[in-house]
Each structure stands twice: as C-alpha cells, then as structure tokens.
Amino acid sequence: MRVEDGRMIDTRGGAGRGVLSAPAADAGLGICVAVTLLAATVAGVGPAVPDARPLDAGAVVLVVAIAAAIAVRRRHPVVALAVLDVVPVVWFLAPYPGRLVALAPLIGCYTLAALRGWRWGAAGAAGTALIQILAIRVVLGDVETVGVVPDAVLLTATASSAGAAVGYHRAVLAATRARHARETQAREERARRLAAEERLRIARELHDVVGHTLATASVQAGVGLHVVDRRPGQAREALAAIKTICDDGLTDVRTILGILRDDGPAEEPPAEPRAPRGGLDRLTDLVDPAEAAGLQVELEVDGEPRPLPAPVDLAAYRIVQEALTNVIRHAGARTVRLALTYEPSRLLIRIRDDGLRSAAGTPCGHGIDGMRERARALSGRLTAAPHPDGGFEVCAELPVPGTR
Template sequence: MAQRRREYWAERSGAGRLPWRSSLLVAVFTQAATGWVHHLQPDREPVGVAGRLLLLLGPALLLLRHRYPVPVVYGVCAVTLVYLACGYPYGPVFISVALACFSAVVAGHRHAAWGAVGALWAGHLLIGHWLYRWLPPPGDGPAPWGTEGGVTAWVIAVLAASEVVRVRREQWARDRAERKAAERRRVDEERLRIARELHDVLAHSISVINVQAGVGLALLDTDHEQARTALTTIKAASKEALGEVRQVLNTLRAPGEAPRTPAPGLDRLSELIDQAAAAGLTVSVEGEAAARGLSPGTDLAAFRILQEALTNVVRHSGSRTARIRVTRPPGALELRVEDDGPATGGDAGGSGTGLIGMRERAAAQGGSIEAGPRPDGGFRVLARLPLGDTENSGNDGHTASGEDR
C-alpha cells in the first residue's frame, strides 16, 4: 500500500517536474511578509542579508519536495531552526516547514515528517529556555510559555492537516485501484462470455459438419443422393454457425447496440434436435412445456447447456440415442441429458472445455451442473437453474416430466 501511495502521489504531483510556481510564491511571500512581521516583533533581530538567504533557502529546498520528500523536510526544518537560533522574527518562515511536512506525509513518509517537525519543536524549546543566553538578540530572556503553547498548537495542526490529506489520498488511491480491478474483472468476464458463446456456437455446428462430411466422403461414390443430403446438411449447419458468429462479432463491434436477432432459447429446441438428427443422433424429449416463460438469460443458458450436452454425445459417445428431460421443480429449472454410452475413447477433436463452459453458464445464473457416468452405463448431465418469481408464476403447474410430453 505504501508503494502504491507513493506512485499515486508521484503521478498526481508530477514528480518529473519541479514545483517552481508554488516554491516561488512561498519565497516571495516569505520575503515580503517577514519585513512587515519584524515591525510587530521589534525585540527580534533585524533580518539582514544572512536572514534573507535563510528565508530563500527553505523555498529553494521545496523545489525537490516531490522527488526527495524526506531530505527536504529535514533540510527545511534545519534551516528554520538556524533561522530561529539567529533571533529573527517568527512568522512566514514556518510556511516552508508546513509545506515540506505536508509533502512528506502525503508521500507516505509520515514518521520522517513527525521526526523532523518534532526535532524542530525540541530545538525551539532548547533555544528558548537554555541557549538563549548565548544566542542573539543580546539580553534576550527565556521564551514565554504562551509562545511555546502557540508553537506546539501549530505543530499539531500541521501534522493533523497532513494526516487528513494523507488518509483522503489513500482512500482515493484505493478507490481508483478498486475501480481498475473491477474494470479488469468486467473485461475478463466479457472475454470469457464471448469465448463461451463462440465455443457453444461452433462446437455443435462443426460436430454436425464433421459427421456429415464423413458420411458424404463414405457415400460419394456409392450413394449420390445420401451424399447430397450430407452436403446439404453441412451447408445449413455452416450457414447457421456463420450467422450466430456474426451476431456475436456485431455485438463486439457495437457494444451499445441491441442484437439484430434474438438470442436462442428453448423455443428452438426442435431445431437443436433436427441438427442432432442430421449428425446421426436420435433425441427424445420430455417436458417441453416446462421450458416456457423463462427469462432471456435463463433461456439462453438452458439452450446452450443442452446444445453442448448433445454435442458431447455426438463426439464422445458410442450411443446414437439421447434423452432430454425438462422439469420445473419449485424455484428451479432442471435439464437432464442422458445417453447409453459407451464412451468412444478416441480423439473427438474438441477443446476439452465443454463441461467447463456448461458449469460457467450455470454458475452465471446461480445454478449448478452435475455430470458423470451413469451406474447402468452411459453418461448423464444434470443442470439446475434457479428461477425468479416471474418465471415461477408462469409455470402453469408444469412440474412433472411426463405430463406434457
């Protein structure tokens, strides 16, 4: 946190540039106001050439307060202590101390600033109550304790103000870091969402194309009509995949615009079954009526989960049949996809992220996925997606699996 604070302060203060404007302003004001202050403190030493040089040395050190805050705060306090030891009048000289202390505390060197100002305060006490006998002005007595109280109050006020600003800047730095982290998370989540969408779109369509391409090659010389059918299926699957990919890419290019075509949902379940059939997979469905009245997010997630589950059957299962069961227990939508196996065990050419993508989609909706071998053989995917109050009220009593077959 201290390093982050220093980097933040360096960036905000322009550590690569010398703060000459503020330093010049302090120098001019100190020189002008000290002469006026001397009239209010006639018992102090007149500010001669040496005093003017000391008054210039403090603002000159302030030029380096952003690059070297610790040496500057100690240097300014030392110069101020020499100025006080020479018996010159109190007043504007302390502006340089306040500014140096402020810069050191805000830059994260609070202990150094406390130490430097504490040393100045202790030195002032020493001068005012012991060393005054040997220091100008001649015949000076011990400093009044009222003056010491004022100096002490000034030191506490400078340190307190610096700490308040430091805390505020730390909070700004934390807020900015949190905003950047949140932005990175949003970017990562959007990238994962796009990757998941593209995977689901392409995996299913390319699986169908792969199967049909194999059928077409095998029957090209023996059954021209069947080969033509396979090529027609390839054309339709590739056209649909291109359309969905184009929709995703259009969303990327114009993130503020609404999609030109609606996102797929379970109302397109029959198309999904037809595509699976074109890949040689026979799919039976139970509970289609339970898929009605879903929110867009739940509808899309359910469609993609079923799509990926069927794609995995095409790729990895030796079975040519699959069963989909859609149910609606209280507060949830359950999707069950089963096949009778066995697993092919060969390289299906996939990315290996299908189950991961399904789990991510379910988790994004607050749901879960259970996937694994069935006790009697084959494979089962069980997805559970929570439903909102509106979706539950639109259930119309469809909670069983076989009533609306």
C-alpha cells in the first residue's frame, strides 16, 4: 500500500492475506446489512414513517442493491458510494418504512477514504452529507431538518475520517514492511557479496602459495635429478630445500583453509594464526628459494623501511611472490631485480627480469590478474608488461593509509 496524490494504492498484488478474503468478506457484509435492514424494517425499529407503504419487490430490489454495492466497495469504491447514496433517497421517496437505510452510505464513505485517501474521502463525505440532507428534508420536512442535519453531517464526517485514518495506518504498515524487506534483501546481498569476495580472496591466496611452492620445488627437484649421480651432496641439499619449501607451503595452506573451518572446541586456541602468513619481513623466504633455484636476485630498498598496515604488507608480499614464481616458471631468466621504494604515502614495488622469453612468453594464467586485483583492492595499481630493454617488468603502487 502506498499513497499517491492523496490516494491509497494497494501494491500487494493480491498476495496478501487480506486480499484473497476481501471479496468474500464484503459479500458477507453486504448480505448481513441487507438482512439487518429488512429485519429492522419488519420489526419497526426506528422512527415511524407516516403513510408508509408495505415492503414489496421494490424494497427487496433496493436492499439487494445495497448488498451488491457493499460487495464491490473495494474494487469500485466511487460507484459503491454513489449507489449507497441514491438508494436511501429512493427508499424515502417510495416511501418504505424504516430509516436505518440512511446509515448504509456511511460504509461507502469509510471505504472511499480508506482506499483513496482523505481528499477523495472529503469529497465523498460532502456529497453524501448533501444527499442525506435532501433525503431528510423529503422525509421529515423543513420543521425537523434543523435538528437532524448536524447529526447526518457529523456521521458522514466521522465515517470518512475513520476510513482515512485506517488507510494511512495500513499505508504506514505496508511502507514499514517494504522497508524491512529492502533492508533484509540488502543484508542478504551484502552477505553474498562478502562471501564471494572471501572465496575469491582465499582462492587467490591458495593460487599464490601453491603456485610458488610447486614452482620452486619443481626447480629444486630438477637440480637434484641433474646432480644426483655426480654430486650426491648437492642433491641432498636440493631435497632438503624441497622439504622446507613444501613444509612452509603446507603451513600456509593450513592457515588459509583454517579460516573456512570453525569446528574446533571453543576452549582450545587455534594451532595456527587465523590469518595468512606473509609480509615484507619474510622477504628472505621468497628470495632464498629463488636463489637456490639458480636465479640471482638483486634486492634494492630505497627509503626507510617501516611497519606497514597488514593488508598492504600481505599484498606486497604476495605480489613479490607471484612475480618471482612467474620468473622461475616462464622467464628462463638468470637475474631478477627487486626494488622496494618506501615513500611517505605509498609503497612502490618493481620486479624486472632479464629473461629472453618474457616478451613472447607472457604468462597466460591468473597470476597477473590476481596481482592486479590485490593492488586494486587497496586503491592501488599494477602494470605487467615486457620491458623495452628486454625482459619482463612488474610495477606495483600500493597506497599506505594513515600516513602523510
């Protein structure tokens, strides 16, 4: 239900509980009013009408018209009120006994105001009051009109006011329900969006951890296979490096997947931290395996290193991790230059390799897209493209909030 230009408009589309039962209820009300009017007339309830004619088929037709008007009052409130206003005039002109028929238009006034608003209700009440005055003058004459007219006007005004109040009350309830429904839908959509973002974040973390672990382990395994017969000691070092790399990777995977599980006893603290490991303070965990794989890493730090917010620190670590993984897997490079620049309001990361296949063999997986998403999530930016002087270069700019 909503209000437009003083009109009450039902927006429930027939799905509400009251909409389905309204026609039957109105038909029942119309029958009850008709039977009551006939019974009151037969019993002589109300003031007597001089020279009244007995009830006949005409009276039954008028009563049936009242019942029909009440039955359709919700669908056609204006027509129903018009019929309910005309019937008493015809009833009194007949004249049939009984004056309770003059109360029937009050139902139409109430319904019109409840469904169409106070403007329509006021217009309907004014018209009904005029018709009531006419009917009273016809039946009672000028002498008694002066005392009865105020009562008729007061009754129509009261019925119309009650209908308008009920209509606005229904509109407020409908608006409140609609607002609650919108809020509930917004909360559900936000929960779904957050769940999707969390799944994407976990997938990105798993991609970075597993990709880096498998790439460095594969390189170390290749080294071990190459020297296992001639230099067993170096092969053992390669196997030890593979074990260390895999252990660290499994620890990171358990930490990431632990975020999805919360079924442990509440009194037992988690064995691993409830956030993915990673930060520029662990940069050697990335550089050492890369160097062990035969890649020379040149690390340059410009500016004063300082603690970074956790999201920025983790994003920087993952970007460096993914970039080094791509160099190991795709570049065929011998040297990679890693430059970190700490500025007052941002962190700049630049990773450039000297690989010969970088221009023609740009990685086609999701690693670069994942790095871009990490930077974009922090309102930063990332570019990854072949360098004009050869090799491949990844440049990331990460804003550092809370600094000047």
